[in-house]
Every structure is written in C-alpha cells, then in structure tokens.
Amino acid sequence: MNLxxxxxxxxxxxxxxxxxxxxxxxxxxxxxxxxxxDVLNEQLISKGDEPIAFDHDCxxxxxxxxxxxxxxxxxxxxxxxxxxxxxxxxxxxxxxxVVEPWRSKAFPVVKDLVVDRSSFDxxxxxxxxISVNAGNAQDANNIPIPKPDADxxxxxxxxxxxxxxxxxxxxxxxxLFVSAKxxxxxxxxxxxxxxxxxxxxxxxxxxxxxxxxxSNTGACEIECPKGISLENIARMNREFFVANLxx
Amino acid sequence: xxxLDSKIPEGTLEEKWMKFRSTVPLVNPSNxxxxxxxxxxxxxxxxxxxxxxxxxxxxxxxxxxxxxxRRAHSIAAQGGINAAKNYQNDGDSTFRLFYDTxxxxxxxxxxxxxxRLAEVSSNIIDQCVAQGVPLAREYGGLLSNRSFGGTQVxxxxxxxxxxxxxxxxxxYSALERQIGLGNVTMYSRHEMLEVVTIEGKxxxxxxxxxxxxxxxxxxxxxxxxxxxxxxxxxxxxTNAMGSNATAAWKAHKQGAFFGNPCFTQxxxxxxxxxxxxxxxxxxxxxxxxxxxxIWVPKKKDDTRKAVDIxxxxxxxxxxxxxxxxxxxxxxxxxxxxxxxxxxxxxxxxKSKMAVxxxxxxxxxxxxxxxxxxxxxxxxxxxxxxxxxxDVVKEKYGNLFDMYKQITGxxxxxxxxxxxxxxxxxxxxxxxxxxxxxTVPGLYALGEANxxxxxxxxxxxxxxMQGLADGYFVIPYTIGSYLSNEIxxxxxxxxxxxxxxxxxxxxxxxxxxxxxxxxxxxDHFHKKLGKIMWDKCGMARNEKGLTEAISEIRALREExxxxxxxxxxxNEFNPELEKAGRVADFLELGELMCMDALQRKExxxxxxxxxxxxxxxEAKRDDDKFAFVAxxxxxxxxxxxxxxxELVFDIVHPTQRSYK
Numbered sequence: 080m081n082l083x084x085x086x087x088x089x090x091x092x093x094x095x096x097x098x099x100x101x102x103x104x105x106x107x108x109x110x111x112x113x114x115x116x117d118v119l120n121e122q123l124i125s126k127g128d129e130p131i132a133f134d135h136d137c138x139x140x141x142x143x144x145x146x147x148x149x150x151x152x153x154x155x156x157x158x159x160x161x162x163x164x165x166x167x168x169x170x171x172x173x174x175x176x177v178v179e180p181w182r183s184k185a186f187p188v189v190k191d192l193v194v195d196r197s198s199f200d201x202x203x204x205x206x207x208x209i210s211v212n213a214g215n216a217q218d219a220n221n222i223p224i225p226k227p228d229a230d231x232x233x234x235x236x237x238x239x240x241x242x243x244x245x246x247x248x249x250x251x252x253x254x255l256f257v258s259a260k261x262x263x264x265x266x267x268x269x270x271x272x273x274x275x276x277x278x279x280x281x282x283x284x285x286x287x288x289x290x291x292x293x294s295n296t297g298a299c300e301i302e303c304p305k306g307i308s309l310e311n312i313a314r315m316n317r318e319f320f321v322a323n324l325x326x
Numbered sequence: 327x328x329x330l331d332s333k334i335p336e337g338t339l340e341e342k343w344m345k346f347r348s349t350v351p352l353v354n355p356s357n358x359x360x361x362x363x364x365x366x367x368x369x370x371x372x373x374x375x376x377x378x379x380x381x382x383x384x385x386x387x388x389x390x391x392x393x394x395x396r397r398a399h400s401i402a403a404q405g406g407i408n409a410a411k412n413y414q415n416d417g418d419s420t421f422r423l424f425y426d427t428x429x430x431x432x433x434x435x436x437x438x439x440x441x442r443l444a445e446v447s448s449n450i451i452d453q454c455v456a457q458g459v460p461l462a463r464e465y466g467g468l469l470s471n472r473s474f475g476g477t478q479v480x481x482x483x484x485x486x487x488x489x490x491x492x493x494x495x496x497x498y499s500a501l502e503r504q505i506g507l508g509n510v511t512m513y514s515r516h517e518m519l520e521v522v523t524i525e526g527k528x529x530x531x532x533x534x535x536x537x538x539x540x541x542x543x544x545x546x547x548x549x550x551x552x553x554x555x556x557x558x559x560x561x562x563x564t565n566a567m568g569s570n571a572t573a574a575w576k577a578h579k580q581g582a583f584f585g586n587p588c589f590t591q592x593x594x595x596x597x598x599x600x601x602x603x604x605x606x607x608x609x610x611x612x613x614x615x616x617x618x619x620i621w622v623p624k625k626k627d628d629t630r631k632a633v634d635i636x637x638x639x640x641x642x643x644x645x646x647x648x649x650x651x652x653x654x655x656x657x658x659x660x661x662x663x664x665x666x667x668x669x670x671x672x673x674x675x676k677s678k679m680a681v682x683x684x685x686x687x688x689x690x691x692x693x694x695x696x697x698x699x700x701x702x703x704x705x706x707x708x709x710x711x712x713x714x715x716d717v718v719k720e721k722y723g724n725l726f727d728m729y730k731q732i733t734g735x736x737x738x739x740x741x742x743x744x745x746x747x748x749x750x751x752x753x754x755x756x757x758x759x760x761x762x763x764t765v766p767g768l769y770a771l772g773e774a775n776x777x778x779x780x781x782x783x784x785x786x787x788x789x790m791q792g793l794a795d796g797y798f799v800i801p802y803t804i805g806s807y808l809s810n811e812i813x814x815x816x817x818x819x820x821x822x823x824x825x826x827x828x829x830x831x832x833x834x835x836x837x838x839x840x841x842x843x844x845x846x847x848d849h850f851h852k853k854l855g856k857i858m859w860d861k862c863g864m865a866r867n868e869k870g871l872t873e874a875i876s877e878i879r880a881l882r883e884e885x886x887x888x889x890x891x892x893x894x895x896n897e898f899n900p901e902l903e904k905a906g907r908v909a910d911f912l913e914l915g916e917l918m919c920m921d922a923l924q925r926k927e928x929x930x931x932x933x934x935x936x937x938x939x940x941x942x943e944a945k946r947d948d949d950k951f952a953f954v955a956x957x958x959x960x961x962x963x964x965x966x967x968x969x970x971e972l973v974f975d976i977v978h979p980t981q982r983s984y985k
Contacts (some may be wrong), residue, residue, distance in 0.1 A: 091897065109600045109734075117605055119847070123844045124901070132900055134393060136566040138606045140728065141491055142397040164731050189537055190898040197514065203508035208499035209458045212381040213374070213797040214703025216449070216456035220413060232483055233460035236492060240396055254830050258845050262459065270458050 080104050080172035084119065086131055087179045087201030088132035089188050092195075096188065098177070112137060112155065114147065115167055132191040138163040140304065146246070147192055148179040151301050153243035161241060161304045181246035185253070185289045196242050198288035199256060205284035206277040207260040209270050222261030228266050235263040237305045243301035244307075255299040257285050258315035259307050265318055275322040282319055330583070330956055330970045333758040334438040337426075340833050344444040346759075347802050351809035358383035363806055364531055366518045366573045368395030370490075370497055370789060371772025374553030374796025377500035380509035382801055387544055388501065389513045389533055391568055391903070396498045398556055399791060401488025401568040403612035404725065406472060406482035407789040409447040414471050416599040418446045418479040421631045425878035425977055427787060431752070432930035433778020433979035434586070434954070438759060439777050446798040449792050451483055451874060453797055459496040461485050474785035475612050476656035476984075482786045487611050487725045494788055497796070509929040515543070518573045519834075520964060521549060521580040521768060521828045528580075528768035529817055530824065532831050536903065539896040541828050543819035547811045548767045548804060551577050552796070555751035555758065557590065559918065560863070561855025564596060564609040564747035564855030570907040571914050574755055576776050582763035583956040583968060585756035585776030587914065588922035591783055591931045592864050593608060593749030597732050597742075597744045607747040608732055610683070610725055615653045615660070617688035618742070620644050622681050632674070632741045639958060643667055651984040653846065657660055658782045658931045658944070659984060661746035665864050666942065668745070675743045684741035689714035701930055714754040746864060750788060752779040752931065753921075756956040756970075761795060761804035764956075771795035776954065781930025835895050838905050843888030847904045850885045854878065854915055855909070861914050867935040871923040875916055879963060882912040889963040917957060919963055924967065927951045939981075948979050 081104045088097025096310035103119050110118070113135050120130035126293065136144040145162040149155035154167045170306040177191065236259070261278050262268030270277075293312060300309045335342045353361065362383050368390040375390040390398060409421040423444040428435060451469070455461065461483050462470040471480040485492040504510040513533065520532040523542070530545040538746045556565040556571035578584045595610045622643045623635050643663055645652045655663075666682050667673065693714025697705040700713070715738055719726065729737045755770035756762050757777055762769050772792040777789065818824075861874035885908070886938050893899040928937040929942035929951070937945045953969040960966055 107601055107603060110603045111605070111732075114603045114605050118603065121846055121848065124890060124892055127890075127892070129902060132898060136392060136568050137398055137402045138567060139402055139608045140731075141402050141488065142399070142566060143391070144397050147795060159727075160731060164728070166544075166731070166734070168734060170655075193898065196393055200396070200502060200512070200514070203396075203499060204502040206506075208503040209456065210503065211453070211456045211500075213378040213451070213453055213500075213801070216452035219411070219451045219455040219461075220468050222455075224463055225467055226463045226465050229460055229463040229467075232458070232491070233462075236460050236485075236495065237488065239491075240394065246557060263460065267458050267460070290379055 080108065080167065080169070082106060082170065083175040085175065085177045088131070088191055091148055091190055091192040092187050098145065106167050108166065110167045111138070111163060112147070112167065113163050114166040132193050134193050135163055140164040146181050146241055148181060148246055150177055151180065153246040154304055158301065159304060159306060181242050183245045185251065186242060186245065199213065199240050199242065201285045201288065202253070202257055202281055203260065208278035209264060210273060220253035222268050224267060232263045232266040234312050235259045235266070238307050239305055241304065243302045243304060245290065245296045247290065247302040249296065252293045253285050253290040254293040255303060255307055255310050255317070257281050258311035261315045261318055262311040265314065268271060274318060275325060278315060278322050279285040327763070329968055330756070331758060332970060333438065333760060335759065339437060342438050343445055346923065350802055350806050351891045352805050353808050353812060355383050357812040359385065361385065361547045361549065361811065362387065362545060363542055363548050363551045365389065365552055366396065366531065367552035367554060367774070368501065369398035369552060369554055369847065370399035370494055370792030371665040371774070372398065373494065373497035373501045375550055375552060375771055376510050377497065378797050378801050380504035384511040386504070387513065387546065388672045389512055389516045389518055390516045391515065393515055395501055395512060395514065396495060397492060400494045400701050400789070402566065403789055404487040404609065405613040406473060406484035406489045406786040407493060408474070408481050409451045410444055410481060410789065411448055411451060411482060413469060414480045416479045418481050422479065423447060423481065426477050427778070427784060427822065428780065428977045429982060430432070430782055430784035433780065433952070433977070433983055434929055434975065435778055435780030435970065437974060437976055439457070442799065443778050443794050445792060446794045448492070449791060450793045452492060452637070454493055454496050457483070457496040457500060461492070464952050470614055473616055473654065475615060475654050475660065476784045484613070486705045487722060489614070490789060493793065497793070517582050519831045520827045521577050521905065522816060522823050523580050523765060524823045529765045530534055532827050536900050539899065541826055541831055541881065545816050546723060547808060549757060549767065550771055551774050551799070552771045553774050555754065555916055556910050557748045557751050558747040559854065559915050560609050560858045562604060562859070564593060565605050567606060570910070572907050572910045574770070575910040575914055577755060577765070577768060577770070579761065579959050581765045582768055582770070583638035583756040583958050584753070585954050585956050586753040586921065587803055587918045587957065588862070588925060588932055589930065591657060591750040591752060592657035592661040592745050592746045592984060594657055594664055595647065595744045596747035596842055597729065598675060598677060598745040600631060608728065609727060609749060610744060610790045611743065611745070612657065613682060614722060614725060617721070618653065618683040618685050619687055620653055620681055620683055622667045622674060625805055632684070641672070648984045655984045656784060661864060662739065667914060674923050680745045681792050682744040683743040683744045685718055685737070686720055686768050708789060737842060746930065750783055752776065752781060754860055759802055760806060764809065765948050769800065770806070781932055806911045835902065838891045838902065839887065840893065841887065841889050841891070843890045845888055846890060847901060847908050850881065850889060851908045853881055853910070854912060857881070858915055858918070862922055865935050866922045866934050868923065873918045874919045878916045878919065885909065885912055907918055913962065916963060920965065921955055921957065924955065925951055945980070952979070
C-alpha cells in the first residue's frame with residue numbers, strides 16, 4: 080500500500096518544530112508501524128537526509144519505550160497495544176497518517192518524536208517501592224496472599240510506564256500511572272507498612288513535575304495499552320484521603 | 327601454564343560458597359562511603375547490583391542507554407524464574423537444580439558456580455516477594471509453580487507471561503529507592519564507549535550522553551559490566567533493537583578475555599519471519615510447551631489447513647523422538663528437531679519454515695477438569711473446549727494476544743506456527759568465581775558473563791542468574807578486591823589515561839562520520855546477520871565457518887569504507903549509536919566463528935555437523951573439549967585462545983539423553 084505521512088520534526092528541545100510530509104510506497108500489511116518507519120528512514124538516509132528520531136526498543140509491547148501519537152491517539156487507532164504492536168493491516172491504501180510526539184509539559188521533546196519521561200522515574204524514586212534491602216526477606220510463602228488480591232496487584236503492576244495516559248489526557252495528568260504503582264503496593268501486605276508516606280510522597284512529586292489534575296474523563300483507561308483500570312485512581316484517592324486523615 | 331585462575335574456593339561443593347562468604351575480606355562501612363562503583367546496564371543484573379551495593383553503603387553510578395532503567399531488555403523475559411524451593415513437594419532440591427543446570431548446559435559450565443547459583447535461587451524468590459513483586463498464586467494464597475523445558479520438577483515461579491517485567495520492576499524500584507536516597511546517581515540515555523584502565527586495573531569509563539552527544543569521563547574503584555548478551559549480532563533475534571555488545575566488547579579490547587563466544591541459544595518457539603522488512607523476532611514463551619504439542623504433517627508439502635489434517639497424519643516429532651521429555655526437551659534439542667523437519671520438507675505455512683504448536687489437546691484436558699469443578703453435567707464437546715480455552719487464556723492469554731496481533735491469525739482457532747530464533751548468548755566475558763574478568767576491578771554480571779549456563783541455558787534460568795549475581799553474589803565477592811582499594815583516592819578524570827581513552831572514542835566517532843559512504847548502518851547489519859545465521863547458526867561446519875570468517879572480514883572492510891552516518895556527533899543521533907554497535911558486532915561475529923571453528927565437537931547450542939551420533943544427536947568430545955575457550959584480544963582479527971579446563975567432581979558427564 081502507499082501512504083502519506085505527516086510527521087513532527089523538531090531538531091532539539093530548544094528549536095521550534097513543524098509537521099513534514101513524506102510519501103511512503105509499497106508498504107506490506109504485515110509490517111509493523113515501526114518497520115514502516117524503518118523503511119521511511121532508509122529512504123531518507125539514501126537521499127542524504129536525516130532520519131526521523133523515535134523511541135523504540137523491545138518491539139514486543141513490554142518495554143514501554145515506543146511512544147507515537149498517531150492520528151490523534153497515543154499508540155494509534157487500536158486499543159490494548161503499543162505502537163510497536165500496531166501493524167499496517169490496520170490502515171488502508173492511500174491513507175494519510177499524522178504522527179506526533181507525546182505532548183505534555185512534563186514530557187519535553189528531545190528530538191522529533193522522542194520525549195523525556197524521566198519525571199516518571201522521579202515519581203517512583205519518591206516512594207514507588209517497598210523499603211527492603213537485599214538479604215532481609217523471610218520465606219516467600221510465610222505470608223499467604225489471597226489470590227484475588229495478588230491478581231489485582233499484578234494487573235496494576237502490568238503498567239509499562241509508556242506515558243500514553245498522560246499524552247491522551249486533556250489535563251496531562253499522570254494519575255493512572257501513579258495510581259497503578261500505589262495500588263499494586265497497597266494491595267499487598269508487604270506494601271501496607273509504608274502506604275501512608277508512599278501515596279503522599281508520590282503525589283507530591285507528581286505535582287512538582289507539572290502533571291495536571293484528574294477530572295475523570297477516563298481517556299487514560301481507554302488508551303492504556305495494558306488495560307490499567309480507573310479503579311486504581313479511585314483506590315489511590317482513597318489511600319491519599321486516609322493518609323491525610325491519619326496524619 | 328594457563329593465565330586463567332578461576333579462584334574456586336576449596337572444600338566440598340556444599341561448603342564452598344558458605345565458607346567463602348564467611349571468610350571473604352570485608353570493607354568497613356565508613357570506607358564504603360568513599361568507594362565508587364560504576365555499573366553499566368540496568369537490567370536484572372545491573373539494577374540488582376546497583377541497589378544492593380548502594381544499600382551496603384558504596385557510592386554507585388549506574389548507566390543505561392534507554393530513557394529509563396526500567397526499560398532494560400530483562401523486561402521482555404516471559405516465562406519464569408527457577409528456584410529450588412521444593413514448594414511442590416516433587417523432589418526438588420538445591421542439588422537437583424544444580425544437576426539439571428550442569429546437564430542442561432551439556433557439561434560445559436563450572437560446577438562451583440552453578441551450585442552457588444542453585445543455593446541462592448531460593449533467596450531471590452524471598453527477596454522479590456518482599457519487594458512486592460506479584461508472582462502468581464494459588465487459591466490458598468501460596469505461590470504457584472510451573473514446569474519448564476529440560477526438567478521434571480515444577481520449580482518455575484512466574485507472573486503470567488510477564489515474569490521478567492515484574493522482576494525487573496522490582497529491581498528497578500529498589501534502584502529508584504537508592505537514587506532517591508542519593509546513594510546511586512543514574513545516567514539514563516548514556517552509552518558506555520570505553521573502559522579506562524590505569525596500571526592494569528579498571529578505573530572508570532568513557533560514556534556518551536546520547537542527548538547532547540558530549541563525551542563524559544567517570545571514575546570508579548571498580549567497573550561492573552551488566553550490559554546483557556550479544557544476540558543482535560545476528561540482526562534478527564528476540565533481543566531488543568538496542569541490545570548490543572559494545573560495553574562487553576570494549577572491555578574485551580581492554581584486556582578482558584571473552585569466554586565461549588560461539589555458545590548461542592536458538593529458542594525453539596518464536597513467531598516465524600514474515601518478510602524482508604522484519605526488524606526483530608518475537609518469542610512465544612517456552613512455557614507454552616507445557617500445554618502445547620508440537621507437530622508437522624507426516625506428508626511432505628502438505629498444504630491442508632491444520633484442522634483438516636487428521637490425527638493419524640500428524641507427526642508429533644518431539645514426542646516420537648524423546649518419549650521421556652516429549653515437548654519439554656531442552657531448547658537446543660527442540661530447535662534442532664524443528665530445523666531437521668523443515669529442512670526435510672515437512673515445514674508448514676507460506677515459507678515452509680515453521681512447525682505447529684497446537685493447544686487442542688490442552689483445551690480438552692483442562693475443559694474436562696473445569697466442567698467437573700463447575701458441576702456441569704453432560705457437557706457438549708464445544709462446552710468442554712470453551713471452558714478449556716478459558717483456563718489456557720488465564721495461563722497464557724497475553725501470549726495468545728501477542729501472536730494474534732503479529733500474525734493476524736487467531737491461535738484459539740488454529741495452531742500457532744513457530745520457528746527457532748536467536749534468543750540468548752551463553753558466552754560472554756570470562757569471569758572467575760568472584761565474577762571478575764581478567765582485568766582487575768572489572769566485573770561482568772548476568773548475560774554479559776559466560777559463567778553459569780555452559781553450552782545451553784535452561785528455561786527460566788536467565789532471570790535467576792541475573793538476580794543471583796546482583797543481589798547475592800557480587801555484594802560478597804567484590805569485597806575481596808575493594809578491601810585492598812580503600813587507600814585509593816578517586817583518580818582525577820583529567821589524568822592521562824582518561825584523556826587518552828576519551829581521545830580513542832572521539833577518533834572512532836570522527837572516523838565514522840568521515841566515511842560518508844553510500845549504505846546505511848542497517849544495510850551492513852543485515853548482511854552480517856545473514857552470514858552469521860547461515861554459517862554460525864543452528865548448525866555449523868568447518869567449510870561454512872571458514873567462509874564466514876573471510877566474508878565478515880570483507881564486510882568489515884566495506885563498512886569502514888562505505889557506511890553512511892547521517893547527522894552529527896553533538897546531538898541526539900540514533901544512527902551514530904547504531905554505527906558504533908555494528909562496528910563492534912563486525913569484530914565479535916568473526917570471533918564467534920573462530921570459536922565455533924576450533925570447537926570441533928557438538929555441545930548444547932553449538933552443533934557441529936561433523937560431530938553427531940547416528941540418529942543426528944549432538945556428540946560431545948570430553949577428552950578434547952572439556953574446557954572454557956577464553957579468547958584474548960591481540961589486534962583486530964587476531965585473538966589468542968586460552969583454555970580453562972573443566973573438572974567435574976560431582977556430576978559425571980554422560981551423553982545427554984532426553985529419550
């Protein structure tokens with residue numbers, strides 16, 4: 080199939096960017112979206128132009144590195160997948176596809192489609208952990224955990240930290256990301272000990288990074304490639320409320 | 327006299343590690359604060375080492391090329407992690423895990439290292455659960471296990487098909503905690519491009535800030551290479567696009583010997599190649615072999631749909647050839663058997679380079695259990711199948727979804743098509759029992775070292791080794807070196823060795839830009855991959871390997887004359903990053919072929935066509951090849967082979983049989 084791409088080009092964080100138009104020809108429907116970008120980049124290199132910078136690594140939907148805003152939706156038109164898992168069979172011959180980087184104050188553009196998501200790391204560093212040094216642990220089966228709790232914790236822990244939730248949110252809120260980690264640890268007995276400090280410190284860091292507030296539109300849940308549920312946000316709000324009451 | 331001293335402690339197998347731990351010199355807590363450690367890589371090995379060493383009080387600097395340490399490729403490991411917990415009461419023990427690992431590695435690993443790995447495996451599970459890693463549980467609230475290839479016990483802990491993700495996020499959270507406490511400085515989007523040695527000891531690295539392009543000098547009393555494996559030398563592999571050998575290769579060129587470079591693991595259950603555009607291959611977890619049956623049609627070039635081929639016209643070749651282990655034979659055996667069937671003309675799918683992985687029997691078996699549990703009387707076959715599918719979906723749902731997404735086919739309706747692909751490299755930097763390379767102060771952990779898996783790694787052992795090295799081995803072994811370094815003040819990065827190392831890196835970068843050739847970096851990478859896959863892949867022979875060596879040399883020459891690197895050095899430039907990595911692969915690939923050529927036996931993942939039994943199984947030659955091949959770098963294309971003899975006191979090598 081033949082397509083027209085409109086891609087955001089921006090030399091670096093300081094310079095202004097703009098959308099550039101590129102035709103691509105003979106694209107197979109078995110290609111992934113990123114493989115289509117590989118083809119385009121090969122063309123650009125052979126013409127002596129600079130290829131388009133984009134983040135990607137595992138190309139199997141788990142590392143959370145790829146991050147393209149495709150036709151107005153993070154990770155493109157299909158639900159439950161990352162950009163690297165999107166295949167060209169989801170598009171039609173002759174389509175025009177607009178590709179932009181994640182847009183949020185807390186995710187500044189590095190180059191072209193690459194953004195800086197280190198704010199997420201700083202939120203985890205503020206409290207997204209259980210304080211247990213290596214060697215301290217007791218036998219893993221000493222504390223039984225009800226399977227439903229363990230399963231829910233796992234579902235929350237499935238977050239890949241890609242930032243699609245922030246990119247799609249009209250407020251650029253990171254609530255889904257933060258609440259997934261808060262929930263995972265709050266659901267487990269091991270995580271309860273530090274629960275109060277954890278939620279307060281993670282929320283404080285989230286605010287400091289410049290993420291917006293949550294107004295419950297639910298776009299994040301729809302666009303999350305891992306199906307992280309809005310329930311987590313409700314749980315985090317409850318945790319936060321209780322934490323502030325118990326202070 | 328060999329230059330290699332493996333430093334294996336005295337004593338019986340069971341005593342070695344315990345005694346070592348109790349007698350290894352320690353560093354006083356107040357001295358730890360003034361000792362700096364550089365860690366390259368933030369996967370399971372790197373993140374666990376960084377957090378643990380920081381917890382002990384060392385000053386740690388950790389580097390990764392990704393935008394966050396959470397994205398290291400350990401994240402993609404699917405199936406599970408082994409531990410000798412014997413929670414299933416099925417006869418597991420430290421000894422049995424040790425035995426299975428040595429046997430699975432086809433008797434090409436060190437007994438002492440493997441025993442230590444088996445000993446600490448239990449602690450890893452405890453540590454991860456304490457960190458809040460949500461491993462799978464049974465209804466009683468206790469941890470669940472599954473079985474994996476090459477073993478007959480259930481010792482694999484898992485988190486659906488995302489075990490690597492969950493374990494890495496556990497290690498990452500421990501790392502972030504130490505970053506927050508100021509004990510670790512994290513350098514994301516930084517690539518290590520040189521090791522700095524001073525008076526024979528590793529004293530730091532040169533790293534490139536991938537955003538500004540600036541070269542940086544970092545001092546460390548010790549340097550840990552935790553940068554993973556080199557499977558991407560094949561271009562197509564299950565590795566992430568960025569996975570590379572550069573850190574390990576630079577260490578090698580600064581004096582660290584490279585161990586068993588030819589030992590590559592070809593994983594049997596991957597999604598087949600679909601066309602020339604293919605950029606990487608996707609693994610379907612080996613755990614699928616617990617419930618899936620592998621087969622091809624009995625008739626050559628059978629073009630019927632899988633469901634239209636009756637039972638008696640199917641060849642379940644693993645069950646036929648290996649009745650004792652069936653579909654659960656080790657990876658190397660399963661991969662070769664698939665290749666054998668496809669080469670003989672029985673392959674399926676458009677390319678004919680695939681075999682079926684079929685879950686129909688599992689749907690029925692689980693379905694029958696489920697209808698009993700649910701109390702459904704006189705269920706129809708369709709009902710049984712549906713309930714069975716639900717069980718399979720709970721176990722492997724994400725893998726089935728992934729398959730569907732990539733191939734456009736529904737694996738609940740028709741069997742998956744799979745084919746082997748490069749997955750893991752057992753070879754790596756040679757290390758002694760302390761995980762130190764032949765350069766004092768330079769260590770290698772996880773997949774980057776060669777140490778524990780011999781010639782073939784068993785499933786669910788990579789996660790175990792990465793975390794064992796980081797959480798439980800290096801914190802002890804590094805003391806034996808650093809206890810002698812407490813008087814060494816941080817060395818100025820303006821000193822001559824740092825300046826010279828940076829200059830070497832700068833010159834390579836300048837040289838790459840100066841070529842201004844016609845072809846992209848990927849063009850050369852694909853060509854190298856094809857040579858490696860055809861001639862140093864699942865089956866190797868003397869003629870092919872000899873040809874491969876000269877082809878790689880020619881390709882390397884062409885690369886340095888004709889590669890085109892766009893953009894410039896002082897900016898974010900993925901093409902430059904790739905160019906540097908492919909330049910290193912072009913050297914490593916040659917060494918892999920040389921190693922495969924000298925090892926005139928078959929063992930584990932290394933299959934020399936000249937050395938096979940009458941029925942086509944790998945044939946080892948213990949008299950001549952019971953050694954670790956450790957290569958010393960001399961000049962480009964010139965390496966000297968050193969041998970570390972392997973002594974088996976406990977497990978007596980026999981011809982591996984899974985029949």
